[in-house]
Amino acid sequence: MQASHAAAAVSARFDDPNLVSCGGLEPVLRLADSCGLADLVGQRLSVPSPNAHLKVPALVAGMVAGADSIDDMDLLRHGGMDRLFDGVRAPSTLGTFLRCFTFGHVRQLDSLAASVLVGLAQRTPLLPAADQLAFLDIDDTIRATHGYAKQGAGYGYSKVKGLNALLATLSTPAAAPVIIASRLRKGSTNSARGAARLLSDALATARRCGAGPLLIVRADSAYYNQAVIAAAIRAGARFSVTARMDPAVRRAIATIEESAWTPIHYPNAVWDEDEQHLVSDAEVAEIPFTAFGSRGKAERIEARLIVRRVKRLNPKHVPAGQSELFATYRHHAVFTDSPMSMLDAEADHRAHAIIEQVNADLKSGALAHLPSGSFAANSAWLVLAAIAFNLTRAAGCLASPWHAHATGATIRRHLITVPARIARSARRIRLHLPMNWPWHQDWQQLFDALHPPPTAA
Structure with a gap:
């Protein structure tokens, strides 16, 4: 492709009052x-x-539509947007509105976001087969900030200065995840701080979204604590949490008989975070385990420990004081009460990494910045970003099975930011979109789902 040979005759003017750049809105x-x-x-x-x-x-x-800052909200005020939508507001007005929020207002917004998600689950194929099996993943991510004007910014476990966003997502084996709960926290906070409360709220919303009896909470070792796992049990959910390699877990692993290990081959190699290389082969075993043995008897939790072991690349580089067993192998333990078989439960737990795609989607979209110096305003921004994420995901589900699993940026590019010209006739608005748009059938299916043809008199 190259510029037209008639480029010398090309001119440009921003003078069409009937064009919009995001017809999919x-x-x-x-x-x-x-x-x-x-x-x-x-x-x-x-x-x-x-x-x-x-x-x-x-x-x-x-x-x-892709705004990632308050100033970007000006994209709602171009061309014929005021003919297509009511209530368009200036960025300065929206920024002042966000700065009016307090913690209580953010919690009200959390409740509102949960109800919107329930509505989306009822009106779109957002969570197919959730009544049979659903997964609730919980994790946090750091959103880097710069300068000294952000309330709550600090250095956390990643050594990056910023604010900490705690997220819970809901998915099924046939559905991409949606954000079911979110909470903004100080950058220096511990990962598990407030996680039990957020998990309880998320589990209640998951039930309202149609999640059935088999709802499995998945989390990494940062959430391996009694409060989080007890919250899952109280709500009638199962749990699958990476266990920290504390002395009790190490003692339990040392009791596993050599004959109990089952070889496993991963068709798609697994990334080993500790040794920074891909693992294609491993061995798996399981044993009964009682977690949090230092607590009172009523607070101890009995389930099973599923352990994956892989051979160390360099057995010499082992922390002092560890036995020969731990010098030869690296062990990764999962504490779970999943009713699935050992290999299925281990594979399902590894799929917890799906929440990282949600983190990436948010950071490539509305969460590219936390736009205000006010912590409450940024907290509200995070909740609104979650609502926008879920709306975008639901729109993809209505458009096509392929878009139901696409990233937010892809859905936005294919279905949202589609230029359109507004025409009006007989008190009806018609959108004229580009001819030969590659995804016109998917866009039309989305549009028709929200604009059913009028019934005959």
């Missing part, structure tokens, strides 16, 4: 309306700012 906001987003804001959000029922959808719409 129309069906997405219709979907948000069908879930009662604006009505829920009016009912549940008591922030002292007028027209919150217009400002919250405006912020969500901007994020769906």
Whole structure:
């Protein structure tokens, strides 16, 4: 491809009042309306700012279209956007609105986000077969910040200065994950701080979204504590948590008979974080295990320990004081009460890494920045980003099975940021989109799902 030979005759003017750059926002906001987003804001959000029922959808719409800062919300005010949407607000107005939030208002927004997700699950094929098997993953991520104006910024486990976002996602074997709960925390916080409370809220929302009896909570070793696992048990969920290699776990592993190890080959190699290389072959075994033995008898948890071991590349580089068993092999233990077989439970636990794709999607979209110096405003921004993420995922599910598993950036590029010209005739609006758009059938399917044909009189 190259520039036209008639390039000398080309000129450009920003003068068309009927063009919009994101025609896909129309069906997405219709979907948000069908879930009662604006009505829920009016009912549940008591922030002292007028027209919150217009400002919250405006912020969500901007994020769906790709805005990652308050200034980017200006993309809602171009061309014919005011003909296609009501209640468009200036970025300065939306920024002032966010700065009105307190912690209590953010919790109200959490409740609102949960109800919107429940509505999406009821109206779209967002979580197929959730009544048979569903996974709830919990993890945190650091969003780097710069300068000295961000409240709560600090250095955490990653040695990066920023704020800590705790997320819980819900998925099924046939569905990509959606964000079911979120919480912004100080950058220097411990990963597990507040995780039990967030997990309890997320499990309640998961049940409202249609998750059945077999709901498995997955987490890494940062969440291997009694409070988190007990929260899962109280809610009737199963758990699968990476166990820290403490003395009790090491003693339990040392009791495994050599004949109990089962060889396993991974078709897709597994990345070993500790030794920084891919692992294709390993051995797996399981034993009964009682966790948190130093606590009272009522707080101890009995389940099983599934252990994967791989040979060390360099057996000489082993911490002092470890036995010959640990010098030869690296061990990775999972504490779980999953009803699945040993190999299936181990494979399902490794799939916990799916939450990293959600972290990446957020950081390539609305969470590219935390736009305010106010901690509460940034907390609200995170919750709104989660709503936008779930709306985008639901739109992909309505468009095509392929888009149901695509990344947020791909859905945005294929279905949201589609240029359109607005025409009006007989009090009806028609959108004229580019001819031969590669994903026009998927876009049309999304549009038709939100605009059913009128019934005959």
